[in-house]
Amino acid sequence: MIVEGTVLRGREFEPVEGRVVVEDGEITAVEEASVDSDAIVCPAFVNAHTHLGDSIAKEAGEGLSLEALVAPPDGLKHRLLREADRDELVAAMARSLSYMEQSGTGAFVEFREGGVEGVHAISAALSGADLESVVLGRGTVEAMEVADGFGASGANDAEFGAVRRATRQAGKLFGIHAGEVDSSDINPALDLDPDFLVHMVHAEALHLERVADSRMPVVVCPRSNLVTGVGRPPVDALYERTTVALGTDNVFLNSPSMFREMEFTSKLYDRSATEVLRMATVNGAEIAGLDCGLIEPGRPAKLVVLDGDSDNLSGVHDPVRAVVRRAETADVERVVLPG
The missing domain is CATH 3.20.20.140 (Metal-dependent hydrolases)
Structure with missing residues (x-):
């Protein structure tokens, strides 16, 4: 599985354009790349x-x-x-x-x-x-x-x-x-x-x-x-x-x-x-005592994918603030949970 968009990476939730690569329910890579996606990808x-x-x-x-x-x-x-x-x-x-x-x-x-x-x-x-x-x-x-x-x-x-x-x-x-x-x-x-x-x-x-x-x-x-x-x-x-x-x-x-x-x-x-x-x-x-809550290699792939082009989120300048202060359930495009 590959999930593309603006990825909130690591403990600082650094916004990077790219993709999250998932194999067998685990994040194997977070790659910076130019992608055709408005999604905001954050940890579940x-x-x-x-x-x-x-x-x-x-x-x-x-x-x-x-x-x-x-x-x-x-x-x-x-x-x-x-x-x-x-x-x-x-x-x-x-x-x-x-x-x-x-x-x-x-x-x-x-x-x-x-x-x-x-x-x-x-x-x-x-x-x-x-x-x-x-x-x-x-x-x-x-x-x-x-x-x-x-x-x-x-x-x-x-x-x-x-x-x-x-x-x-x-x-x-x-x-x-x-x-x-x-x-x-x-x-x-x-x-x-x-x-x-x-x-x-x-x-x-x-x-x-x-x-x-x-x-x-x-x-x-x-x-x-x-x-x-x-x-x-x-x-x-x-x-x-x-x-x-x-x-x-x-x-x-x-x-x-x-x-x-x-x-x-x-x-x-x-x-x-x-x-x-x-x-x-x-x-x-x-x-x-759980091993989740961050997007980084080796973590379980528990992800929330938000529609960054929704009427609510379109035009945001700061994706982290958008997730915390503006996003809502209607903006959720999909939730990725291994299981």
Whole structure:
């Protein structure tokens, strides 16, 4: 396979005219050449934090607080998940996965409610999909054992020491929400020595220094935090200290569109388009232990090909800014995923 256009190459997303050569699902070469194509070729996105079970209740719970919406065990989403028919849940998640693929996502990290059965349900939803998944079970050690790791709620909600030890012994990923509602659970979360934190809206100076000292990666979800009214994550301060990635969080609050997440982040914070695109691709991949998110030889061929001559993108001067701040799902010409 050969994909031609303006290729956003390497970690700096250097725009080069040329082609990406793919063999057996792997990028074997990125060649500079004169080509007859208006396409913009960028890495497929990595959505570093999702809750896809919420697909059964999009736009539910208007006006409710964050605790009323998502706090275990009786927040609105947990009640709806318990009440949902399994086939309905699987079908709803499959629809969200289809949308994610259409909008350029090549991999994602899911905090999967429902214990062991919840992990099995998303496995069923993924049947036939080409997206790469990192599914973190929740609730029990058994859920972690059948998943790719454990996704914990805030450290104030439960005691996670035993499951953290079990996850470490299994050599799997452990992520935890921290600092979403207030700062009280950030130090306890850091004390668990997780692989990454999610949210960190209320990080204070001490927490930022601990993050820097431990090089603790953080996944931020700015649109979700805005909708729930908890505040804005300190993306600029975090980015200066550690690896930061983007996630879209709960599907019932926001569409799982990385285009929308990038645009919102780019226009709200003092980060360059290159930095935001890095947050939406390779940074999430590295946090999740995935080998994707960049266009360079030896990487899996996970690519988004945008129509650079669409009514929306025609005439752009800076293709990286165009991907981050302007492009949308309608501009996607095709998504290349090995699978």
